[in-house]
Amino acid sequence: MPVIEVRNLHKRYRRKTAVEDVSFTVEQGEIFGILGPNGAGKTTTVECVEGLRSPDGGTVSVLGLDPRRDVRELRQSLGVQLQESRLPDRLRVAEVLDLFAAMYRTPADPARLMGLLGLTEQRNTFYRKLSGGQQQRVSIALALIGSPEVVVLDELTTGLDPQARRDTWDLVEAVRAEGVTVVLVTHFMEEAERLCDRIAVIDAGRVVAIDTPAGLVGRVGGEQRIRFRPSAPVDPGELTGLPGVLTAERNGAHLVVTGGSGALQAVTSFLARADVVAGDLRVDQASLDDAFVALTGRKLD
Numbered sequence: 001m002p003v004i005e006v007r008n009l010h011k012r013y014r015r016k017t018a019v020e021d022v023s024f025t026v027e028q029g030e031i032f033g034i035l036g037p038n039g040a041g042k043t044t045t046v047e048c049v050e051g052l053r054s055p056d057g058g059t060v061s062v063l064g065l066d067p068r069r070d071v072r073e074l075r076q077s078l079g080v081q082l083q084e085s086r087l088p089d090r091l092r093v094a095e096v097l098d099l100f101a102a103m104y105r106t107p108a109d110p111a112r113l114m115g116l117l118g119l120t121e122q123r124n125t126f127y128r129k130l131s132g133g134q135q136q137r138v139s140i141a142l143a144l145i146g147s148p149e150v151v152v153l154d155e156l157t158t159g160l161d162p163q164a165r166r167d168t169w170d171l172v173e174a175v176r177a178e179g180v181t182v183v184l185v186t187h188f189m190e191e192a193e194r195l196c197d198r199i200a201v202i203d204a205g206r207v208v209a210i211d212t213p214a215g216l217v218g219r220v221g222g223e224q225r226i227r228f229r230p231s232a233p234v235d236p237g238e239l240t241g242l243p244g245v246l247t248a249e250r251n252g253a254h255l256v257v258t259g260g261s262g263a264l265q266a267v268t269s270f271l272a273r274a275d276v277v278a279g280d281l282r283v284d285q286a287s288l289d290d291a292f293v294a295l296t297g298r299k300l301d
């Protein structure tokens with residue numbers, strides 16, 4: 001049985017339709033990404049999963065519970081990391097964790113959690129004295145303090161510098177290694193690609209695709225984009241006849257070729273036979289960015 005099952009979810013705010021027919025399931029033990037631009041309806045969707053909002057239509061089931069009806073029960077097994085955690089400034093890290101641990105039937109051991117999240121050295125530091133990355137770790141710790149089976153992390157790394165972001169990704173993997181199912185809301189491609197087993201791409205309140213990162217990338221026609229400056233004129237038409245090559249066109253002094261995994265080999269062999277040197281050679285793999293553009297018709301950021 002899936003851990004989370006969302007079927008035909010609809011949610012409106014007055015005249016504004018925020019979520020329009022969203023369906024997905026999350027399986028036990030996976031990191032499931034919800035990826036989409038600002039305003040796509042990601043937060044509204046997970047707020048319905050968390051029981052914080054009532055859907056206008058559709059059904060939501062989390063661990064077999066109805067998030068609205070069984071909200072108290074669900075609190076014990078669903079950890080929530082809020083977009084902006086506001087905590088009392090004058091509490092120390094260990095005090096914050098102890099305070100929240102007292103709200104749960106089977107709390108995690110705060111000392112162990114601080115160890116897992118790299119907060120042991122900060123245990124006696126006031127919350128307000130922590131760096132942004134450390135405050136983020138506390139908010140993850142609070143999402144985990146009730147020993148949840150599922151945790152929802154919403155815009156986890158927004159506002160963090162690249163190093164803190166990478167450190168946080170390692171933490172998410174550590175959380176999953178503990179057996180916790182993770183729902184990760186993000187508008188960062190790289191984050192989704194690096195962490196998620198499967199991703200629901202949401203745009204304008206609708207799911208446009210659900211797949212593994214590789215599966216989403218595979219939906220984009222050309223897997224590779226090869227760009228080079230030939231040392232002698234080459235007719236793009238000759239390249240399009242090569243195995244694996246999809247398109248070839250001139251771009252100023254350069255040639256740009258797209259194709260599958262065999263295209264690079266075919267193009268370089270062709271050039272060697274023709275005694276042409278490929279200057280400025282660059283090969284880009286199709287990325288989740290390309291998949292997103294192909295799926296939604298626009299870039300994410």
Ligand SMILES: Nc1ncnc2c1ncn2[C@@H]1O[C@H](COP(=O)(O)OP(=O)(O)OP(=O)(O)O)[C@@H](O)[C@H]1O
Pocket residue numbers: 013014016017018019036037038039040041042043044045187
């Ligand atoms: N309380 C509200 N009242 C009215 N409109 C809202 C409310 N909350 C969200 N919206 C609107 O609903 C749409 C979806 O918002 P939502 O926050 O779910 O999107 P999101 O994908 O999470 O975006 P973000 O990353 O910016 O939070 C947006 O157009 C937003 O402006």
